Amino acid sequence: MLKQSDTIMPSERATAEPAVLALSGITKTFPGVKALSEVSLNLIPGKVTALIGENGAGKSTVVKILTGIYQPDGGDILVNGVPTAFPVPQAAADNGVTAIHQETVLFDELSVAENIFLGHAPRGAFGLIDRKAMTRKAGEILDGIGAGIDPGHKLRDLGIANKHLVAIARALSIDARVVIMDEPTAALSHKEIEELYELVESLRAQGKAILFISHKFDEIFRIADNYTVFRDGQLIGDGAVSDVTEADLVKMMVGRDVSQIFPKRTPDPGDEVLKVAGYSHPTEFEDIGFTLRRGEILGFYGLVGAGRSEFMQALFGITRPSAGTVEVAGTPVQIRSAADAVGNGIVYVPEDRGRQGAILDLPIFQNVTLPSLGRISGKGFLKLAEEFRLAREYTERLDLRAASLDTHVGNLSGGNQQKVVIAKWLATRPKVIILDEPTKGVDIGSKAAVHEFTAELAAQGLAVIMVSSEIPEVLGMSDRVIVMREGRMVAELAGDDLQPETLVRHAAGI
Amino acid sequence: MSTTDRVIPDRLRSPFEQRLKSWETLLLFVAIGIFVANSFASPYFLNAWNLSDATFNFTEKAMIAFAMALLIISGEIDLSVASIIALASTAMGAAVQMGVGTPGLVLTGLGVGLICGAFNGVLVTRLGLPSIVVTIGTMSLFRGISYIVLGDQAFRGYPASFSWFGQGYVWWVISFEFVLFAVIALIYAVLLHKTNFGRAVYAIGNNATGAMFSGIRVQRVRFILFLLTGLMSGVAAICLTARLGSTRPSIATGWELEIVTMVVLGGVSILGGSGTIVGVVIAAFVMGLVTFGLGLLNVPGIVMSIVIGALLIGVIALPRLWAMWRAG
Amino acid sequence: MLKRLVTSREILLVGAIVLLLMLISSRFPGFIAPANLANVFNDTSPLILLAIGQMIVILTKCIDLSVAANLALTGMVVSMVNVAAPGLPIVFILVIAIGLGTLLGMINGILVWKLAIPPIVVTLGTMTIFRGIIFVISDGKWVNSHEMSPAFKAFPRADILGLPVLGWIAILAVIIFSVVMTRTTLGRAFYAAGGNPHAATYAGINVGKTQFWAFTISGALAGLTGYLWVSRFAVSYVDIAGGFELDVVAACVIGGVSIMGGIGTVAGALLGALFLGIIKNALPVVDISPFWQLAISGGAIIVAVALNAQANREKGRIILKRAEQAS
Incomplete structure (x- = not known):
């Protein structure tokens, strides 16, 4: 057996x-x-x-x-x-047979009732859609599943959970x-x-x-x-x-057999590299502040929608905060764009790899060198040999598996795409690397590899911020964990406080 | 286990091999075919002066097409280019009436082109509007201003030294315009293929969000591309005005579509992300040769448009039909 | 509720049109006389017809730049048919016009659907091809008023209750397509295919085929308009309605049709066309040179698209309780 x-x-x-x-x-x-x-x-x-x-x-x-x-x-x-x-x-x-998909695939510009009955709407005179009957039936189905949604509303006005309910109502509507x-x-x-x-x-x-x-x-x-x-x-x-x-x-x-074993680390935090204070956004997060040292892994835990990614993207210059300061290695810096963040040594590995992380239709080497071109080119002119050298150096360090360095990133597996994204940032010689759900969509076999080199990066003196919704991952990797709920920091945990129950309690607000 | 057994090669196919199988090579054969067919079809074709005249069919459009190629590769489009020509030409005509000399006229043409490009660029990058709609709007707006200024009148009286930009020859049959075309082609080829800026253009065209998350200043690059397209329209306006010797508000009508055709024919994906300057150069020659060859055969210009239109659809449709046929 | 009303694109546009009419009538009361308004509407009818077709095409994330060339080609063909067979009843002329227009639209549709060529490329190509064909079949000659049969010319001008048939056809088209777009499966499929093509596939909608039907409808309307155009102006030649495709797109954009697909209504297309039509007809009345028209419609497009973009701006997630309560 x-x-x-x-x-x-x-x-x-x-x-x-x-x-x-x-x-x-x-x-x-x-x-x-x-x-x-x-x-x-x-x-x-x-x-x-x-x-x-x-x-x-x-x-x-x-x-x-x-x-x-x-x-x-x-x-x-x-x-x-x-x-x-x-x-x-x-x-x-x-x-x-009906399917409800990962991202609710419905139609923002149609009404809730139309979304439910698209393709099989009740017909009235002359074979035309009977809107009254459609709205009434949609209301009945929605009531049946306990969803208090007005069938006449446009779908775009609904939140993600309600969109799910509409998708389920659609499934029920076709019997x-x-x-x-x-x-x-x-x-x-x-x-x-x-x-x-x-x-x-x-x-x-x-x-x-x-x-x-x-x-x-x-x-x-x-x-x-x-x-x-x-x-x-x-x-x-x-x-x-x-x-x-x-x-x-x-x-x-x-x-x-896969037991979740995390790499053994002997944390040895060095100088402070990042200090964030009072970071706020009008609608997404408020008063986020912390410090981070070299060689440290700081975990960010929270439920989906707690505002962790939103804060990280503001720290990376994608969105602008309404208040707050950032110091890198003791020097106050202004981050108004991703380019500013990269320039100050803060890099971000996003959760949405296909859209934000990698440029799938460009070759591996061009993805890796993209943010470093200013440094390795000659007065703005490309140096192809230098590009290949840089790409090779960092992809080999991460043990990338690919047919060649000019293979398009889109042809790689999720785990290898993630390695390209991380290689891209390591090539910029950053001070702080933010990993946003780094093992999401990565198969179990490659997860361990991601954990392995995350630990290695910290050991080499990089400061790591790791956003994760997986409790074992956050606990297994982090030296300290910040818990966020509804856009605010609700706890900063370390040492013996790093227990699954404690995290869940803070994250859920119990 | 040594590390050498899994070293990843730089490339699997050599750049030469890739080039051989490329769109540009196919297009080059088309161009050669048209050239040969023309020289059989008309005894007047293989004449240095006739061929030199033929280059005027495409040089001005191609100058804009190079900038447009970069813009389309980045995923944007500018349909207002022909209207920028009209407005720049009108401004130069007005400047002539005020007694401005040739250097001033050139500055006026380039300046108006830059201002128009900046206007498009601001609307697209600052307000985040789709470029196709913005430039359909400015296409009417820019030419509309020409109509307001000129109505059914025309500006004439350009100085002789200005005419040289459109009518002068640098050496034997080599016109100034042709030299300018070649120089601009070279500049854009280097800009797109050999610089960081060019790499950013490709990255943005493939995935603008991903480019932004990689620290590329996406909006700045886009703005510069609109500026360049405006500037090249200004350059073309100078050449065209100098060649015609007069400005009417209807100058260069419909050129925007011919320029887009040239770019797409040259293998630039209308969806952004891929294309080369070499392709656009060859496409310019193909379009020029077709126009010229049919002209020698006394085929009227409007009929040539059938050929150009069929080329545009055919060059994209045929490979797809071929693939479908092979797949059964 | 009030907020929903005010931000509604169509109501905003109705307001703009009323304001425009008030401004004009304050100096020239004759402009809003019923007879003149009927005249303005009639004059705008071709634009309305084409804008409805274009709206449907844009809904499906496509664009049809060949509508004016389709109009001109169909117009030339029916003119030549009329010259060759002056006795042919108008019904047959209408059938030929709509039939040929439909066929030309289907060519666009097939290229987009079966070969997946970007619509802007397809219609750019067919636009120049259609114009070229007109030259070939007409040999570059004009079909003039005296060559056309009286019945051929009379049809769009026939007066019913103070409005010519041309205007009534536009009204009919607005009514028919309002019903088609809101009350038929195909109508809703246009919205679904453009609004979320991926989801539409899962909902059993063939996106390519839906786009094909959009081009077919656009072509049919362009063909119909082709006959109405040449008979109303009693002349047909290669360049009629030159550049009109951009007016059509402009009417759609002003009418709140999103170029990204999925958003737009027949009412919007109608109002966008009327807005441009009123400006065009008002300029000579208020003694502004007609040369201003192009610049004004260009400016109107930019303002309209800027306003639409403002209204459709994606909002970020509201996470903070405080912000949630405030909104």
Whole structure:
């Protein structure tokens, strides 16, 4: 049983309950990549099935096949046991399959009712959309899930949690039999997540089959009945959640034992390099102040939406604070743009790697040298050999895996993209590096590597600020932790105070 | 485990190999093909003076096209360039009436171009407005001012020394305009491909947010690009006005679309992020040769526009059709 | 509630138009006489028709620069058909005009949908091609008033209740497309495809196909306008409506249509066109040289887009309790 995780475990309860929607032997190939190879998946009425896997395991490909965006190269989609094709998204919808996506994909400029009924609005005279009936029905559905949203409002006026509710109402409006939730809690606050769980439970009670895709084990054990694990496009195992432990699932996901071990560090803080005082913004954060020494790792913990990233982006010059001062190595500095921040030795590795961190359509070496061009060029003229030298120096230091240095960053895995972003900043020889959720979207195998060199950076005398929503990561890496709630600092913890319960209490305000 | 076994190579394909398979190479063959076809089609084609005359078909437009190429690579566009020509030309015409000499006229043309470019730049970078709409607006505004000043009149009487910019020859059949075109092409090629500024232009065009988060002063770069486009429109206004010897408010009407066509034909992605100056240079020759060759065959100018329009769509459509056909 | 009303783009524009009319009438009361207003509306009708089509195209994140060339080509074809067969009933002329316009619009649509060529490139190309074709088929000659049949010329000018047929067609188009845009699946698909293409795909909307229909509608309206234009002005040649595509885009921008897609209404397009039409008709009345018109519409575009951008500015997340209560 110990090496079992490499082979497909027989599905013990496959025949027990009939699946309303199932995949059988599905294969999907993209140029150069086999995204799915003969995978199976059973969605059973009244059950929540968790789909688990690392990035690149094939989860999103499955969602796209189930919703008619992609066509499989081989295998069957079975609706109540009958092979059915979903040649277009509408076909999936007609068969009662609906998806609620990571970032709520709805339409800001349409009304709530129109968002719910887009494509299947009630018709009146001459086949025209019956707006009155549509608004009334939308109101009924929203009331049914306890959402007090006016169906006549434009969607853009709603907050993220309410948009989620609209997406769920949409799913209910087409009389869905199968609801796919693709990381639905990723952008929600603690309280909103609880409300979502209740909704999932009521959907389950109504006999819907739910596919719940998530990275978070606590929520899988909280709401899922069954699990299915994918790795590298293959089905690794499935069964009832009650039969497994978290460790079992992690092992299936990564194919080996992974205990979260953080690098051993002997913190030796040096001189003070950064002092922030009274940093405030009209709507996002207020009165943030702290100091940071060389070789120190300062963690920033808080719930999503606590204002951590917003503060970091202000410190990096992306947005302007309304008040506050920054001193770098004892000298007051003005940071009005990212260029100013970089010039003063403060660099920022953003959470949104594809949009903010890297320029995906440029080669690796150009990404790495972009902020350093002023230093390594000759009076504004590029020196290609020097660029390659610099890029090589820092990417090798981070153990980057790539075909060549002029490979486009977009062709790299999430973990390697992150290495390019960090290499880019190390090449500027910074004093302070801010890592915003550095292991988000990075597979478990690469997480350890990110932790490893974060520790190494600190050991070499860099001051590190690490924003993270993962408690083990924050506690495992940081010397001190600042907790933020609703845009304010609510605690600064160190030493024995660094306990999970303490962090959660401060972050949630209990 | 030694570290040498996973050293990442700088490149997989040599730059030469990449160039050989590029759009620019394909376009060069098209240009050569048109040249050969023309020389068979008309006995007047292979004549030094005729060819020299032919260059006037594209030199002024190409000067603007180089700056426009950078602007489009950065993800913006300027549709007001032809109107800047009209306004700059009108300003020079007015200056002539006030007795300003040739150096003053040149400064007037360049100055008006810079001011117009700065106006576009401020609207786009300070107010954050989409450049396509802004420049559709300023396109009407700038030319509108020319109409207010001139109505159905024209400015004439440019000094002879000024005419040299549009009619003078540096050596034998080599016109001043052609030399200026070549010099400007070289400057822009170096600016785009060999400087930090050029790298920033590509970075912004691929991902402006990512560029900003990498410490690039995105708005400053964009503003400079609008300034440059305005400046080049001023330069073109000087050449064109000097060549025509008069200014009407309808001068250079429709050039903005021909210039954008030239840039896109040259392989610059209209969505931003990629393109080269060499491509634009070849595209300028292609358009000039087509116009000139058809002209020798007595095909009227408007019919040539069919060819240019078909070229514009065809050069993008054919590779895609080919790819679709191969994929089945 | 009051805030929602005041920031509404259309109401702001209605206010601007009323103010404009008041200013003009304060010196020239005759301008707001019903007969003159009907005249202004009639004169603006071609712009209204094209602006509706352009609005739909812009909604789907595209742009159609070929509308004026489409208009001119269709106008030339129906003029030549009329010269060749003067007895052909107007119904057939209308069918030919709308049919040809639709076909030309479909060509744009196919290139955008099937080959995924950027719309600005496609329509820039077809614009020059259409103009060139006019020259080829007409040999550069004009079709003049005396060559056109009386019935051909009479149709758009026929007076019904004080407004010529041309004006009534514009009103009809406004009504039909208001219904289409708000009450049909295709209408809502235009908003969805432009507002959030990614989500639209998931909602079962084929974005490319939706764009194709937008170009088709724009082409159909341009074709219809082509006949109305040449018959009203009783002349057809290569350069008619030259540069008119930019007036059309201007009307949309002034009418609050977002060039980024997803935002815009038929009412907005109508008001934007009327705003430009009133200025054009008022200039000679208030004794300002018509040469001012271009600069004024240019200025109006810039002001309009600046105001729209201000209204649509993305707000950051409100995290602080204090700020949340204050808003």
